[in-house]
Amino acid sequence: MKKSIRFDYEAHYSLSHEPTFQEKEIWLVLHGYGQLAEFFLRKFGRFYSTDRLLIAPEGTNYTYLEGFQGRVGANWMTRHERETAIENNHRFLDSLLDSVLSGYVTPPPIHVLGFSQGAATAARWASRWKEEIRTLVLWAGGFALDLSLENTRTKFQNTTVILALGDRDEMITAESIQKQEELIVQLKKEVIRVSYSGGHELDSDVLEKIINHQL
Template sequence: MDRKVVSYTSTNNYETLNRNTPYTENIWLVFHGIGYLSRYFIRHFSKLDSLKNYIIAPEAPSKYYLKDDYKYVGASWLTKEYTQREIKNNFNYLDAIWAEERINKDKKLVLFAFSQGVSILLRWLAHSKVPCTEIILLAGSIPKELEPKDFQHLEKTKIKYGYGVNDQFITAEKIMIEEEFMKILFPTEVEVITFPGGHEIPKNWMQIVFNP
C-alpha cells in the first residue's frame, strides 16, 4: 500500500467584528481553541469599543462534530497526524487573511490566543515576523521547536500569559516549565496572570488582562 500526497486549492472562512475605519486604533487577530467556530469565539470581544477596535477571527480549517448527536460542529487547528503539513496549510490560510485585510502598520496590532490557538499564533508569528504591539496568550502551550531567533522582532512588544488556577490541563510543574521557556524565547519579560476558574476565557477577561 502506497501513501501519496496531492496539492490543491482550498477555501476557508473567517469572521470580523466592527469596521476598520480611520477611527480604528486597534486591530485584533484572535485565535480560538479546539472545538470553537470563529463566529462564536469572536463574541468574547464584543464589549471592546466598536469605534476603536476591529477584530479578525480566523477559523481552523478542520471541522468535526463535537458530540455523537451530530448537531454541534467545532474546529481544530492541528492533530498529531501530519502535523508539519497541517502547520504549513495553516500558514497559507493565515497569510491569505493577512494579505486580504491589508492591515495598516500605523495601527496597534494585538494578537490574542486561547488554548490550542496559542501554538498556532506563535508558530505563525515566527513564520510571518509580523510586528505587533501586544500578545495575549491564555491557557495554551508554547511549541518547543520555537527558538529565540524567531521572535527577535518583538523587542518592543508587550507579552502576557494567563491561565485559570483550576485549569485541569495546567499543573504547577507545567507552568514552571512554560515560564522558564518564555524567559529564553522572548526578548521582553512576559507578564504572567492568573484568574479564578478552569480552562476557559473568563467573562471579565478584559479586566483581568488589562488590570491585573
C-alpha cells in the same frame, strides 16, 4: 506511495464589523480546540468599537464534538499530518492579514490573542510573520515548544507578551507550566503573568484590562 498536492482552499473567519480602514488597532483572536470563530468572537462583544477591528479566523479542521452528529467544532491541528497543518495555518493567517491590511494607508498596530490550542498556533504564526506584533496574549495555553528560540527571541523583542491562566484550569498541568517556564527562560523574554479565579475559560475582567491596555 504517498504524495501531496497544494491547491486553493477556502477558509472562514468572523469580524466584529466591516472594516472602515480607519481603525486604530486590530486584534486577531484565535479560538481553542472544538470551538467556532463566530461564537468565540461573541466573547469579545463588549469590546467592539469603530476604533478596534477584531478578527477571528476559524481552524480548518472540523469534527463532531460528540459521536457522529450534532454540534461541530474546529481545531487547528491534530497529531496526524501535524506539520502540514501548521504550514496551512501559516498560509491562511498570512493571507487573511495581507487581505485586511491591504485596505489601510497606514497599517494599525496588530495585537494577537490565542486561547488554549489557539495559543500555540498564535505563537508559531506570530514568531514568523513578516510584520511586528504589538501584543501577544497566550491564554490558557503557551508558546509552542517547537519554536525556533533564536528567531522567536528576535521577533518578540519589542512585543508585549501576556500569559493568562485561571487558578482552576483543569486542562493545564504542573508539567506543562514547568515546560513553559523553562522555555521562557531560554527565550530571555520578560512576560506579564495574569492569574484569575476560574477554569479553562476567558475571564471578562482580565480580558477588559488586556484589550484596553491596562496591564
